Amino acid sequence: MLPSLKNLEYLVTLSKYLNFSKAAKACFVSQSTLSAGITKLEQDLDACLVERSNKSVKFTKIGLSVVNQANIVIHSTKDLIDVTKVDFFHSHITIGIIPTISAYLLPNFINNLKVAYPKLKLTFIEDKSEVLLKKIQTMEIDFAIFAFPYDIPNNIETYTIFKDPLLFIHHKGRKQSNVKQQELLLLEQGNCLRDQIISSCKIKKNQISDCSCSSLATLIAMVNMNSGVSLLPKMAIQQNILTPYPDIQINKNTLAQASRDIGIIYRKKNSQAKNILKTAKLIQCPF
Amino acid sequence: MLPSLKNLEYLVTLSKYLNFSKAAKACFVSQSTLSAGITKLEQDLDACLVERSNKSVKFTKIGLSVVNQANIVIHSTKDLIDVTKVDFFHSHITIGIIPTISAYLLPNFINNLKVAYPKLKLTFIEDKSEVLLKKIQTMEIDFAIFAFPYDIPNNIETYTIFKDPLLFIHHKGRKQSNVKQQELLLLEQGNCLRDQIISSCKIKKNQISDCSCSSLATLIAMVNMNSGVSLLPKMAIQQNILTPYPDIQINKNTLAQASRDIGIIYRKKNSQAKNILKTAKLIQCPF
DNA sequence: GATTAACTATCGTAAAATACGATTATTATA
DNA sequence: TATAATAATCGTATTTTACGATAGTTAATC
Numbered sequence: 001m002l003p004s005l006k007n008l009e010y011l012v013t014l015s016k017y018l019n020f021s022k023a024a025k026a027c028f029v030s031q032s033t034l035s036a037g038i039t040k041l042e043q044d045l046d047a048c049l050v051e052r053s054n055k056s057v058k059f060t061k062i063g064l065s066v067v068n069q070a071n072i073v074i075h076s077t078k079d080l081i082d083v084t085k086v087d088f089f090h091s092h093i094t095i096g097i098i099p100t101i102s103a104y105l106l107p108n109f110i111n112n113l114k115v116a117y118p119k120l121k122l123t124f125i126e127d128k129s130e131v132l133l134k135k136i137q138t139m140e141i142d143f144a145i146f147a148f149p150y151d152i153p154n155n156i157e158t159y160t161i162f163k164d165p166l167l168f169i170h171h172k173g174r175k176q177s178n179v180k181q182q183e184l185l186l187l188e189q190g191n192c193l194r195d196q197i198i199s200s201c202k203i204k205k206n207q208i209s210d211c212s213c214s215s216l217a218t219l220i221a222m223v224n225m226n227s228g229v230s231l232l233p234k235m236a237i238q239q240n241i242l243t244p245y246p247d248i249q250i251n252k253n254t255l256a257q258a259s260r261d262i263g264i265i266y267r268k269k270n271s272q273a274k275n276i277l278k279t280a281k282l283i284q285c286p287f
Numbered sequence: 288m289l290p291s292l293k294n295l296e297y298l299v300t301l302s303k304y305l306n307f308s309k310a311a312k313a314c315f316v317s318q319s320t321l322s323a324g325i326t327k328l329e330q331d332l333d334a335c336l337v338e339r340s341n342k343s344v345k346f347t348k349i350g351l352s353v354v355n356q357a358n359i360v361i362h363s364t365k366d367l368i369d370v371t372k373v374d375f376f377h378s379h380i381t382i383g384i385i386p387t388i389s390a391y392l393l394p395n396f397i398n399n400l401k402v403a404y405p406k407l408k409l410t411f412i413e414d415k416s417e418v419l420l421k422k423i424q425t426m427e428i429d430f431a432i433f434a435f436p437y438d439i440p441n442n443i444e445t446y447t448i449f450k451d452p453l454l455f456i457h458h459k460g461r462k463q464s465n466v467k468q469q470e471l472l473l474l475e476q477g478n479c480l481r482d483q484i485i486s487s488c489k490i491k492k493n494q495i496s497d498c499s500c501s502s503l504a505t506l507i508a509m510v511n512m513n514s515g516v517s518l519l520p521k522m523a524i525q526q527n528i529l530t531p532y533p534d535i536q537i538n539k540n541t542l543a544q545a546s547r548d549i550g551i552i553y554r555k556k557n558s559q560a561k562n563i564l565k566t567a568k569l570i571q572c573p574f
Numbered sequence: 575g576a577t578t579a580a581c582t583a584t585c586g587t588a589a590a591a592t593a594c595g596a597t598t599a600t601t602a603t604a
Numbered sequence: 605t606a607t608a609a610t611a612a613t614c615g616t617a618t619t620t621t622a623c624g625a626t627a628g629t630t631a632a633t634c
């Protein structure tokens with residue numbers, strides 16, 4: 001039978017004092033308890049560990065080996081407690097982030113993290129909202145930087161940090177102010193920004209162009225060619241994403257008040273929720 | 288608080304099955320017991336280890352670390368059980384032996400041991416009976432090869448193997464048959480053979496020579512010079528110890544029936560007593 | 575939207591382990 | 605022979621552990 005840790009501790013203490021009463025005192029138990037513990041241990045291990053007389057306590061060879069091994073067991077158990085005391089800010093965390101945010105937020109965020117929590121090790125995973133959501137569920141990532149609105153399951157918590165306006169962009173040669181049929185360029189299906197633009201601006205289906213882009217860069221290039229109009233997150237524009245395209249104009253009034261929310265998601269049951277929020281507070285609005 | 292080994296095993300099993308009911312079955316306990324065990328473990332460690340839902344069991348990072356460390360603890364506990372299962376005949380034992388026996392008995396004994404128990408490692412300690420007795424008490428040696436009679440404390444067990452006759456030796460030029468005053472050469476005080484000769488032969492004090500020897504070799508040399516007479520263990524003579532001394536004669540009749548007993552001593556409480564006796568049975572009478 | 579199936583948590587009770595204090599037993603020493 | 609030191613044992617109280625039954629939760633199905 002497996003020995004109990006407590007009895008192993010009794011044995012180790014006894015090996016130091018070689019006296020049941022003194023060892024018992026050191027273990028904060030009665031002499032009879034320690035005596036019974038040692039006896040129990042010998043039964044569990046089916047071995048004679050200690051030879052007692054009223055004048056001396058002698059450990060057998062096996063007893064001494066058991067003391068050595070017991071020390072290993074006790075120390076590795078204490079290590080086990082240490083393992084649980086790892087501080088979040090001294091550990092390694094994995095953060096998900098969607099591509100339409102990543103480039104505009106991360107540089108500053110990483111910087112802030114390095115300053116605030118220099119021991120925190122980071123891994124970023126950039127993927128679509130849907131994929132990140134799954135990885136949150138499977139605990140592959142600790143939290144994800146998301147854009148809302150997004151349909152969030154109710155075991156996931158959200159925390160919004162700031163509002164990111166979506167600004168109307170078009171070629172400077174374009175004169176009309178309303179969006180024509182098939183004119184609105186959007187990212188591909190499955191990209192949350194696409195859906196957010198549609199819901200935020202009450203877009204009609206027939207206004208959306210047949211052609212869709214897999215990245216903002218492509219989309220901007222197409223607007224620059226006057227293949228259509230679109231909306232861009234303010235944080236992207238702020239990052240001078242339009243500098244190479246002097247022919248694109250930003251119209252702050254058309255489709256006004258369109259916006260998405262930037263924030264994080266994490267599992268409601270995550271025991272590190274507080275620390276995750278502390279971490280998320282270092283995400284800065286770039287404008 | 289220190290976690291219990293059992294609960295650690297529950298956790299490790301749970302990490303394999305990721306299902307409380309199945310893990311419980313594998314541990315041969317009820318689902319409620321395993322559930323309570325995991326909860327208790329989390330309390331003991333003051334950490335969230337597992338996130339349960341009706342649909343899945345997920346280990347937290349800390350939970351996974353604890354599983355790893357728990358494996359170490361459990362395995363080192365099982366090693367501890369192995370430690371107690373060390374077979375006497377695969378271990379290292381230390382045997383005491385007195386000098387007046389050593390040379391005549393050991394070569395054969397060691398040979399027998401090597402054949403019977405090839406894995407048994409041996410250390411021999413050669414010293415006076417008194418010293419060996421102390422080392423038996425302190426468990427420095429497992430048993431000792433002794434010559435009797437000897438005053439043995441009653442926590443020590445004796446086991447006699449054979450009788451070793453003590454033979455009268457004298458210079459061949461010597462004519463008389465009784466032992467004169469100051470004629471009997473003996474080993475120094477403290478050597479058990481001295482006392483055994485005195486008690487076995489009812490020697491009178493005035494028969495003992497003033498001169499005493501510290502080894503049998505010296506004693507024989509003195510007999511060879513006709514400085515006195517003495518008694519020699521038969522096992523020594525058998526070993527051709529007298530071959531270099533053709534002037535010494537052995538008188539088998541004088542002081543006849545003088546003898547010592549050869550055997551072993553060991554602590555009564557020694558849990559390996561049976562194996563010690565098995566070992567001792569390989570000590571052979573050399574004649 | 576009710577039902578089912580697959581889960582884990584919880585509750586009450588029974589059994590087992592553990593602890594304690596007092597006592598007994600042993601033995602070396604004064 | 606008495607004393608002092610020490611470990612074992614005994615009876616009782618407490619704590620822990622285990623179990624079965626039940627409740628509670630949630631995703632999937634009808």
